Amino acid sequence: MTAPGTIYGLGLGPGDPDLMTVKADRLLRGARHVAFFRKAGRKGQARQIVNGMIPETAVEFPMEYPVTTEIPLTDPRYNEILSGFYADCTAHLRSLAEKGEDVVVLCEGDPFFYGSFMHLYTRLNGNVPVDVVPAITGMSAAWTATGAPITWGDDVLSTVMGTLPEDEMVAHMTRSDALIVMKIGRNIDKVRGALRKAGKYDRAWLVEFAAMPGQTVQKLSEAEGKVTPYFSIIVVHGQGRRP
Template identity: 35%
Template sequence: MSGTLYGIGLGPGDPELMTLKAHRLISTANVVAYPAPDSGESFARSIAASALPSGVREIPIVVPMRTDRFPAREIYDGAAKEIAAVLETGQDVVTLCEGDPFFYGSFMYLFERLSDRFPIEIVPGVTSLTACAAQLRRPLTSRNDVMTVIPGPLPDTQIRQKIDQAQAVAIMKVGRHLARLKALLAEMGLIDKAGYVERASLPEQKVHRLIDLDAETAPYFSMILIYKGEEAWTLPPSYSS
């Protein structure tokens, strides 16, 4: 009998937003794997740190922060082999993932390499999408509204087309594209309907109406939320953060 691979959604950052199931599995784990940058601490591990048991074996999956996908493929190939070797001994492996494992989550790369060989259980997590909406204090969408999630690095023409076809929009991976996205939304007459959240649920969280944001770049963990449907939802005139 092989061990089970668990993909654990940790939520957006606040450890109290982990599910009870996630906390139970982490606190009883013998082996824990998690993504880590090539410099600095692992965000996933920092969320789960208070739940990690003493003596747990840790498998950091060190992924350089690069745009080229090829090195990441090699790294996940290597991580899958290391995790498979543990699973073959009958031990379970708990893999930590920020947010939700299947919503832009890094766990999906292990899933596609190991799901045909080992039992896998996915534990959903609170996504950054819902966490940002909660901090923005405006609903995401309702009724028959179409909601679209757009990666910020896409070209303006594609972003414009997708926004035109939706009533609610989330733009993720804002980062260095912030100034360009602000200019595009201003041109489309939507900047007053857009809210901005970075590092949702963390102590350093920032929340603004996008029109009030005085910045040219944003961190990776940031999001722009737009509502242009029929509901009379507006943004608060100001935010305390």
């Protein structure tokens, strides 16, 4: 029998190829099969990060999301369609592994931090070998871009999703000393309102395209009315104990 291949969840870091780990770089440059997520008709951000690093002989497998933001998250069809999509992707990757082929799955940021790879991992793990390669997260690149430490001493850091109801965001923001707000996009006005109610609006920074070409850093209060791109993170620094 052929020994099974390994599915690698390859964390690429926040966007700058220089911030990839040595292990991720090695696995990518020796890959025979490379899979990555993307929107239909797009190249895909993860694929863009590693442009020029994939061997010319590698077989690429783009996994195109079947839904867009036009379908609300609360619509039962959303989970149903995505579940079928992940099942199909899993079946293809598992078939390659069962034939003895290693497959590298490109993951923006860290594979286990709000990424799509987790949905493949839960379906593959226990059936074929899976190896997750951790990486620098996008939020780490974002707070570094502000030029100030995110936490001091006993500060409590919370990662808050802009998709939450405003009252839930306010509760999390009020309890925490330092904040990272993700999944902003069309939720920006709701996020602004929550930050104001939590008394943290004037301390908030907006970082766009952290560690990518086109990175911008500015106070959130100076970006009123601005349309925020997908790769946007809001940072509120802690002000805790220090010597």
